[in-house]
Every structure is written in structure tokens, then in C-alpha cells.
Amino acid sequence: MSNDLITSRKKLNSVSTMLKKGKYMAAVQAIHDGLILFLKNPVMKNEREEFQDILERVTQQLNSDPKIREVYPLVIKYNPGDERALLEAMHELLQELQQSLNDSMQAILAQKKAAVEKGQQHLDSQEWDNAKSVFDQLIIDYGADADLKADIADRYLNAGRYKEAFHMLDDALKDDPNAIHLYNRIGMVLRKMEDYETAEKYYLKALTLSSDDEYLHYNVGRLYYDWKKWSKMARSAQNAISINPDFAEAAKMLKFAKKKLG
Secondary structure, three states, X not given: OOHHHHHHHHHHHOHHHHHHOOOHHHHHHHHHHHHHHHHOOOOOHHXXXXXXXHHHHHHHHHHHOHHHHHHOOOOOOOOOOOHHHHHHHHHHHHHHHHHXXXXXXXXXXXXXXXXXXHHHHHHHOOOHHHHHHHHHHHHHHHOOOHHHXXXXXXXXXXXXXXXXXXXXXXXXHHHOOOOHHHHHHXXXXXXXXXXXHHHHHHHHHHHHHXXXXXXXXXXXXXXXXXXXXXXXXXXXXXXXXXXXXOOHHHHHHHHHHHHHHO
């Protein structure tokens, strides 16, 4: 048996496991790709019979799967020797699954947007407990969505709810521990909370991930301005200027720091 046929058989035999795990797109894609490999290779009689048995089995598995039936109510037919017709059916089924996925994503996005707007309305009305209830439920519903958590944190930040913003951003970092923008935002929140030491730790972590970001160095300088650490402020400003010599705000920061240092 050729390597292509071995790969084809492996793909087809993985369908049952994928369906049980709810990986519908992957299951149908495996049949689709397995069929292509089967069709482009010459096969002996015993190999053809083996593959026809496998294809009959996976077709039956598709037809008996509730989710597949929901998306594609037509019975998928397979007649041994007519593998090309089955390949066309798999192509059509992939399109239907993709459309269903797109529709589901649009519905989820609409639900998220409505809930976020509701939470924002509570923030605007200074109904802090109600806002927290809405936002906490969003996180429960949508799990490890770092972007959603960052969005909610920004809303808390704009409302002056710094502790809530910090906790939301800190949670987002658990989902995306290398997200520089999250460290940057946390540093800004902690600076507003006047927790300068902790803010510095987050900023320094961000710098280990991206030392060539002039705006990050500038934001660290703003921390040192609030903290009245003039030598560190000067160093941060100089780092920003070294990266971008035309950074006017960093130049002003450096001039101010040098003045303070005498």
C-alpha cells in the first residue's frame, strides 16, 4: 500500500473520534482529503474493498450524527465505486458547515456586543454592581477571551474603576501571557492607582518582550514622572529617543527630567 493510501486510511479512520469530540469540520475535511488521496492513486482489488468498507462506515457515521443532520438534513449516499459523488457531497457539506459556523459566530458576536453595551450603560449610570454582574457573566459565558477582557478593562478604566480594570487585565494575561499591550495597560492602571512598584514590574516584563517599542519606553517614563524617579525617567525618555529620534514628547520628557536632576 502506498504512503498516500496509508495516509488516506488514517484520515478516514479518524472520523469517528473527531465526531465524538464535536470536531465536525475536521471530520468532514478528513473524509474529503482521504477521498482525494484514494482517487489519485491506483489500488489493488483488496485495497479497494477495504476502502469501500471504510467509506460506507464513515458515511453511516455522518448520517447518524445529530449535529451533521441539523446542518445537512439530506441523506449522504455512497455507492461503492462512486467515490467522486461522495467527494462532491463532502465538498458541499464543508460549505454548509462553514456557513453554519459563520452564522454561529455572528450570533455570538451580536450577543457579546449587546451584553457589553448593557454593562457600559450601567457604568455610565454609575451602577457599579450591576455593571460588574453583567461583565462577570460575559467572562463566564465566553471563557478565555483576552480581547473581551481587555475591552471590559478599558471600560472600567474610563469609568475610573481602576481595581476592576486591573483584575480584568490580570485575568486576560493568563489567557495571553505574551500580550505586550496587556502589560502596558496594566502598568497604566497601576500608575493611576499609585501602585508604582507593581506597575514597574509589569512594565519591565513588557520590555523583556518588546524592548524596541518607543511608546512603551515613554509610558514607563510617565510612570517614573508620577513616581518622581527622575533619573529613571530620563533613562526611559532617552531609550525612546534612541529608537525614534523624532519622538518630540520623549524629548520634552528628557528635558524635564534633566531639569529636575539639576
